Amino acid sequence: MTTTETVPTGLGDARITWYEADSAAARLVVALSHGAGGGIEARDLQALAATLPAAGVTVALVEQPWRVAGKKLAPAPKRLDEGWRDLWPALNAPGLPVVAGGRSAGARVACRTARELGARAVLALSFPLHPPGSPEKSRADELLGAGVPTLVVQGGNDPFGRPAEFPDGDHELVEVPFGDHGFAVPKRAPLSQEAALKVITDGVATWVETLRE
16 A cells, blocks of 8 residues: 655655555564655665565655755755654654665665664665765765664665775675666666666565564
8 A cells, every 4th residue: 555645844845655564564664765866766766665565564765855845956965864854753653663764865864864863774775985986085984873784785886886895894785786876787787677676675675574583
């Protein structure tokens, strides 16, 4: 079942689309926000929303206020964090542990706020470890400072940080072979787009099971 909820925040209205678990025994909510250049239509977010509920996990796809307002540019990181904090009570409303997550900029927000908000874990999709071509401008401290179990799902050819560039730390990493920042794979790759998405959904589903033990 899918429902949409408008949530007032200090930055304007946000929107949550709920993909509720098929099972009455659901134990987790996975809350995922979009990146700075797109919305919840991203292929990885939609794939997870389509598959995790059958495994007993409710998925909440979150549209930040700037996106709901139709703006093209995301605000500064601190403002993104403010909007996420204001949304948190709505994400907690089902009374289940919440895995905070998102793609790209949304992943950074989840990492920066996870500990203070009491997130069960963090799911970081396409974590932007550094700007393309500038590995010296690392954001590893955000990832390493999450303070809760963290899964990074990263494209093998992501210009914002390839899997081999990630530092050692208290996090797990699933590589999507040949994937770019949006997990798109070249037509010539030996891995189809459908197979690439299955790497994501299978990897996340396996990890989520460890959180429910």
